[in-house]
Amino acid sequence: MSDRDLELYDAIQSGDKRALGELYEKYEKLLYSFAFKMTRNRELSEEVVQEVFIKIWTKKGIYQKKRGKFSSWILTVARNMAIDIMRKKKVQTYTLEERDSVYSEEPLTEELFEWKEDAGRVREAMGRLNEDQREVIHLFYFDALSQQKISERLGIPLGTVKGRIRLALNHLKKHLATIDERGGSRDE
Structure with a gap:
């Protein structure tokens, strides 16, 4: 985890909205792209990103530095969120090859x-x-x-x-x- 990510995460834990915005700017595109590869759906991908940052904002102390890099952790949260959202909405999952073949953006x-x-x-x-x-x-x-x-x-x-x-x-x-x-x- 970069020192800046740690600073931002700690600031978010203290209720700093600016830090949340900065973290969002840093990771939003990566998370969206990652979620889109899983869901093949823009709206679901946007929902995944939104839910990840809501979770970071509302659930204190969910990231633990000793368990790995922040970037790996946030991708895992996005992955799990995408799976949960697809299950709730009964969205069909696809293999990577199928997803990649229709990735148009x-x-x-x-x-x-x-x-x-x-x-x-x-x-x-x-x-x-x-x-x-x-x-x-x-x-x-x-x-x-x-x-x-x-x-x-x-x-x-x-x-x-x-x-x-x-x-x-x-x-x-x-x-x-x-x-x-x-x-x-x-x-x-």
Whole structure:
């Protein structure tokens, strides 16, 4: 988490609307783009972004620095919010390939660069996972399936799904830290 993100988050915890506005300006486009990839719907994506910032404003202390980077946390909140909203509105979920094929809005150059850079790091780290862990991470994060649905689809116990996700996330965190220490991915 950048020092500025921490300052803004702490200020928001104290009721600083200006800090909320600054944080919104920083993350709104990223969250919208992320939500749109999941929902394929502009209104739902806008709702996701709005709900994320309402949550940050109204629920004190929900981000804990020791659990990871703020940017990762806020994307996780957006992901969970998108899933919740799609379930409530009974919106069909799609695979990444299906979503990407209908994505019609061109991202800004800097957004595209950031996404490609992050995607390369994540792809490299995912490549280091074993096949079972890679599969549950893909189903959980990219296909937006619940842990129960993954259990049913793969025919494995729910506890095994939870364990694989937990282990995979720990491995990904470690691999991404190693990649960051090297200063980028091997492809650069």
